[in-house]
Amino acid sequence: EPDFAERIASKLGAVSTRKVVHALDGVDLAVRKGEVVGLVGESGCGKSTLGRVIAGMLPATEGEVLVNGRGRDALRGAEARAARLKTQIIFQDPMSSLNPRKRVIDIIGEAPVAHGLIKAREKRKLVEDLLETVGLDPSMSNRYPHQFSGGQRQRIGIARALAVKPEFLVCDESIAALDISIQAQVINLFMDLRETFDLTYLFISHDLGVVNHIADRVVIMYLGRVVESGSVEDIFEHPNHPYTAALLSEVPSIDKRHRTFNTIKGEIPSPVNPPSGCHFHPRCPHAFERCRIERPALRSVGSEHDSACHLNDLPERPIFNNLGN
């Protein structure tokens, strides 16, 4: 549909890695133009894999990525390159994603010249403008990455992404490695850039607290499957899935945000050999017999609110409050 800048549809049955782990299992995710979708789950749930597939860095062995309703993988030549540039990914660790031997002017300015978006003589002007846009001093363009702080390096990474005029940014734990005070600044930068450049975001995070600040819609993944998705209000005020409820009960106060989910009962099972039925059943306080046998389908539980849990078939089911209890 025309109102979808990015439609990421898939029957991503499997994404092969060296071990042929089925990192994603039947994931179907749509992101509307201008929206911020938060993709949340514990490490190993497949959220980074999904981000890389969407960003065109990893092929999906099944399924496809649709951009404005068209299959991106079927595009060829100049059209394919243009489509690829429209989606950029920003990683967690700006140090390892910036070439230490290159100056900032080249880190940011090389791609737009190489792709013919600007002429070589326009490079310095573009880079200086972008440095200003991301809150850095334009006179720093001749420096190397190691001459910047972690937060500044992440701003350089953001400027590099912006240099090719993307419409859609995939942010994979893009603030997770930064100090808490710097995290807030970079979140604000992302929100400002959304307005200025009309950006759409897939914001991947293990941190529901961060996602609550930034997202319009939230998608919760567990072991390669989407278990719940809905508006940020639905997810935080009326969670349906026991896993979402468990995550919410783990959201620490803002000053202790670096805590992880490890107080949810039990370990995350291996994605190589996931549990039968509902993947969450060994850790779920509400599990019953059917959960071990049958995979729950993702179904509508409200307006644009989906959940995959057998509890929804019971005449009386527990209602979770916004503390996840």
Ligand code: SF4
């Ligand atoms: Fe828990 Fe069963 Fe729902 Fe899975 S389907 S989340 S095990 S109640």
Ligand code: MG
């Ligand atoms: Mg990850």
